[in-house]
Amino acid sequence: MVDKAETNNPTDQYLIEKILSGNTKTFEIIINNTKGLVAQIAFKMISNDEDRRDIAQEVYLKAFKDLPNFRFRSKLSTWIGQITYNTCLNYLEKKKLVLLDISDNDAHDEVLDVFSNKFNLESISETESRFFEKEVSEIFKLEIEKLPPVYKTLITLYHNEELSYEEIIQITGLPEGTAKNYLFRARKYLKKQILRKYKRGDL
């Protein structure tokens, strides 16, 4: 039995040891602990329900098979997140779907920036401000769904799952600078989308 006080993540180690000793039922605990993260990644990268179901199953079967090779250099959830991300990437590559392209044009940045002044909410009442914020939030949600899979996943992992840069880098295997750059570009793109909508009068 492992001394729990000696390890950084005793629960992971305890669970894995139990599974490796033949108690496969314990794997259910790992599934229940990590399925939220797997769902986040799978839903952001795969649009088809049936494919998502297959991928989720494939992820856990791969994780189960490779469990003896897990070396505790990261959290178990991060490792399963990485398997999920790679499985989804392979699926998207097989389907030849666009992973990264943001068709953005910086040429109109200055024109759009003029409209950002309208977002200074100090001049309007609190009720109007809340209503406006709710409306903008709804539009952001729609715009996030339109992002390419990799950007959508990165931005969700950082802002919704609240993972650290280090965990995101471990999951995606991207270099730190690249991951930060993709996040920056995705946020900037979303900001521009909301300004474009404002310019068109959709808001």
Place this chain on the structure above:
Amino acid sequence: MTDEHISDNDIQQYVLDKPNCTNAIIEHVDICPSCKAKAHIYQLLFSAIKHQSKPIFEFDLAGLVLSCITNHKPANSKATSLVWPFAFFGVCSICAIGYLFGQHLINMFLSIPSISMYLVFTAAITLMCFQGIEMITKYKKKINKLDFG
């Protein structure tokens, strides 16, 4: 405070990590209505993402996976249990061949001209090197993809 507006990168940093921003950035955003408005857009964006409902699988994922793996041990233990019988069988086979045909094999190699022997060995070693390099490359790729842990 600088007259020029700060970059989008700085505004994002201001919203995400204000304590680690330089004083110049903080002062500029606090005074400049345009940059303050941009910071507000980012605040709205981050809040919208943070409050998005988290997706859940509408099926019994644990049940589905467990039905596939029940009564199976993870791959490594199964592989380990098979490795030793195969290794034993392999060693026995080599010993048997050596015992039965050892002298014939030695005579056969001795009867081949030395240049031909060198050529055969060089070709075999070259091929083994290429195969070894390919195996290591494939292994590293797989490890990078799946098993960093």
